[in-house]
Amino acid sequence: KNEVEQSPQNLTAQEGEFITINCSYSVGISALHWLQQHPGGGIVSLFMLSSGKKKHGRLIATINIQEKHSSLHITASHPRDSAVYICAVFLLRGGADGLTFGKGTHLIIQP
């Protein structure tokens, strides 16, 4: 069983819609990371969270440590938001371990 599960795997929405991508993990973590990978392949760090909520522009990320769950929200979605969104966790092994990744959510925003 994968330690990090994302849902949905694929999501197609219309421009302007509110988007939610979910991430659940099964082990203790020190922090959770949301990444964005565009069709060109580059990976960009969006947020790192260890508690609560963070907001950057139209993106909002929340985490509930007790429930082992995080969500990434996109408000007023736009075609340029089309990308793969990857949830990744730092496992609670002490120190700055490398990331363990979810399989990603393929998001397509249609105009």
Add this chain to the structure above:
Amino acid sequence: DAGVIQSPRHEVTEMGQEVTLRCKPISGHDYLFWYRQTMMRGLELLIYFNNNVPIDDSGMPEDRFSAKMPNASFSTLKIQPSEPRDSAVYFCASSTWTEVNYGYTFGSGTRLTVV
């Protein structure tokens, strides 16, 4: 800052050949990570360094893979001999960890094709 710089961007090689991937982390970042991405397995950690010292190489698939970090500004990932199943995109990332200064940056990746 130019970000994390990887070279080459693309590499096509024949099975059995040695392949060397290179990475220059962001200046001041004390952690360096090598990841591999395939369609089947997604992103996986191969190895990471802290202050040039390898900390965890449990993700390195087999002895054909080796990584070095001779100084704070350079790291290599070597595959010898290469096999077709090594075809993937290899990402390098660097990071720094403090309470107030967090940075985790990926390079653009090296797309390796072994034929």
